[in-house]
Amino acid sequence: MSLIESLPRLRTLRLPRADGLIQWIVPLLILLIWQLACSSGFVPSRVLPAPSDVVLAGWKLLLSGELVRNIWVSFWRASVGFAIGGGIGFAFGLANGLSSLSNKLSDTTLQMVRNVPHLALIPLVILWFGIDEQAKLFLVALGVFFPIYLNTLHGIRTVDPQLIEMGRIYGMSNAELFRRVIFPGALPSIFVGVRFALGIMWLTLIVAETIAASSGLGYMAMQAREFMLIDVVVLSILIYALLGKVADSTARLLERLTLSWHPAFQNGED
Amino acid sequence: MQEPLRLLLSDAQAVDSIEFVEEARLARWSSEADSRGLSLTIRGLRKSFGDNEVLRDIDLHIPSGQFVAIVGRSGCGKSTLLRLIAGLDQPTAGHITFGEQTRPEDIRIMFQEPRLLPWARVLSNVEVGLGSQRKSADAKARAEQALVEVGLQEKRGQWPAVLSGGQKQRVALARALVSRPRLLAFDEPLGALDALTRISMQRLLERVWHEQSFTAILVTHDVAEAVALADRVLVIEDGRIANDVTIDLKRPRERGSAELAGLEGAILRDLLQGADGTTDL
Numbered sequence: 001m002s003l004i005e006s007l008p009r010l011r012t013l014r015l016p017r018a019d020g021l022i023q024w025i026v027p028l029l030i031l032l033i034w035q036l037a038c039s040s041g042f043v044p045s046r047v048l049p050a051p052s053d054v055v056l057a058g059w060k061l062l063l064s065g066e067l068v069r070n071i072w073v074s075f076w077r078a079s080v081g082f083a084i085g086g087g088i089g090f091a092f093g094l095a096n097g098l099s100s101l102s103n104k105l106s107d108t109t110l111q112m113v114r115n116v117p118h119l120a121l122i123p124l125v126i127l128w129f130g131i132d133e134q135a136k137l138f139l140v141a142l143g144v145f146f147p148i149y150l151n152t153l154h155g156i157r158t159v160d161p162q163l164i165e166m167g168r169i170y171g172m173s174n175a176e177l178f179r180r181v182i183f184p185g186a187l188p189s190i191f192v193g194v195r196f197a198l199g200i201m202w203l204t205l206i207v208a209e210t211i212a213a214s215s216g217l218g219y220m221a222m223q224a225r226e227f228m229l230i231d232v233v234v235l236s237i238l239i240y241a242l243l244g245k246v247a248d249s250t251a252r253l254l255e256r257l258t259l260s261w262h263p264a265f266q267n268g269e270d
Numbered sequence: 271m272q273e274p275l276r277l278l279l280s281d282a283q284a285v286d287s288i289e290f291v292e293e294a295r296l297a298r299w300s301s302e303a304d305s306r307g308l309s310l311t312i313r314g315l316r317k318s319f320g321d322n323e324v325l326r327d328i329d330l331h332i333p334s335g336q337f338v339a340i341v342g343r344s345g346c347g348k349s350t351l352l353r354l355i356a357g358l359d360q361p362t363a364g365h366i367t368f369g370e371q372t373r374p375e376d377i378r379i380m381f382q383e384p385r386l387l388p389w390a391r392v393l394s395n396v397e398v399g400l401g402s403q404r405k406s407a408d409a410k411a412r413a414e415q416a417l418v419e420v421g422l423q424e425k426r427g428q429w430p431a432v433l434s435g436g437q438k439q440r441v442a443l444a445r446a447l448v449s450r451p452r453l454l455a456f457d458e459p460l461g462a463l464d465a466l467t468r469i470s471m472q473r474l475l476e477r478v479w480h481e482q483s484f485t486a487i488l489v490t491h492d493v494a495e496a497v498a499l500a501d502r503v504l505v506i507e508d509g510r511i512a513n514d515v516t517i518d519l520k521r522p523r524e525r526g527s528a529e530l531a532g533l534e535g536a537i538l539r540d541l542l543q544g545a546d547g548t549t550d551l
Contacts, residue, residue: 184387
């Protein structure tokens with residue numbers, strides 16, 4: 001097969017474009033097999049619609065404007081929830097990493113809250129906020145708070161004390177020490193937190209939207225289930241996968257831009 | 271001869287008459303007023319960590335521009351003494367006074383680890399050494415000049431991660447030199463380097479010390495290094511200065527010469543005798 005023959009050639013060329021394409025070979029292959037399995041009748045369309053049917057369903061929803069509206073609503077919820085929860089988590093991580101008083105005051109409480117699965121709060125959240133926007137934002141924010149909090153705290157705690165001593169010897173003020181030594185030192189760990197948080201962000205949003213929502217991708221999937229529109233259900237799932245990939249790629253890009261000093265990022269590998 | 275002597279009289283009140291001759295000798299090749307070495311006097315210095323008394327009653331005078339090496343077995347308190355001189359720790363008793371008023375940039379310390387910021391390019395790492403003058407307009411030019419002095423100007427845009435151990439230590443030296451310190455403390459800066467890199471680093475240290483005439487205090491466990499570089503070797507044992515040896519050999523000194531080997535042997539015998547009561551080597 002020509003695809004397989006071309007693989008080693010692409011690798012030896014080492015074009016950044018070619019490298020970017022290689023990662024899509026497996027998803028495309030799966031899509032191809034899926035399409036063949038459906039159109040040959042091996043898989044009944046009531047169990048799994050063919051990719052072409054999913055694309056067709058997507059096209060119809062796109063024309064009606066429903067798809068764009070739902071994607072936008074979900075994207076908005078995800079990013080606002082992420083910004084709120086991530087911002088608070090980052091602030092607590094900084095405060096508790098830099099001040100032992102702040103750490104003594106709040107860390108025990110936060111660790112107790114952390115051990116409550118945030119999705120277990122859904123009944124309570126519905127009672128508090130109904131099925132409005134606040135409910136979804138609250139859950140997403142709560143979900144992303146902990147990975148960002150924990151990894152920011154860990155990053156600041158593990159900055160090399162010898163570098164901090166060096167900074168003090170060379171007369172850095174506290175602000176300068178933070179900007180030049182502590183924050184850059186904590187950044188790799190903060191990015192680990194961001195990538196964990198992105199995963200939790202989508203998970204929380206899907207659950208929240210399928211249980212209690214009147215718009216968004218999860219709602220679209222639940223509505224489709226009611227009307228047995230299995231192609232729309234599969235479409236929603238695929239869109240979630242794509243959005244997740246987009247979020248992860250963005251985080252990777254930011255990582256590569258800000259951590260170019262790190263030996264792990266110097267070869268430009270993905 | 272009149273000129274340097276007159277200059278010395280004005281700022282040498284604290285210096286004892288014995289050191290006066292030494293001062294005059296060193297002052298001859300200190301051209302710029304702000305690059306002269308600091309003299310240093312220590313009186314009754316003690317340092318303990320809890321019940322453990324690391325330094326007991328150190329009295330010491332180091333004249334301006336002298337290259338002093340401090341040797342001793344591990345845990346004898348030599349690094350503690352250096353950290354006290356550099357102002358990183360506070361003494362339990364006694365005091366350290368410098369011959370003149372000092373600014374923080376006048377005293378610099380270099381460690382065994384380079385302690386470079388991995389996320390800053392080589393040039394920015396050197397700029398860190400400017401201390402409070404980091405924001406001045408000529409900061410970059412001064413950092414470049416310091417890199418030239420250690421022979422690494424072509425690495426200015428690199429990340430520290432790609433440098434070798436010896437190159438990293440040279441960047442650390444440039445960072446220590448960039449503020450034109452008047453006293454430079456070295457805490458085993460060559461301890462982690464291989465033998466050949468060590469020798470070229472020793473030559474570099476000697477050269478910059480000679481050019482900039484700062485006072486140098488080198489803590490080392492390598493007696494050969496101490497006698498090759500220093501004007502004076504202090505042997506520390508059980509928190510006290512057990513021996514104070516003047517190395518009166520002309521520079522540049524030839525590595526492996528009989529005189530150096532003889533001095534090294536004498537100091538080593540001394541150290542080992544103090545340790546376990548035998549003279550066997």
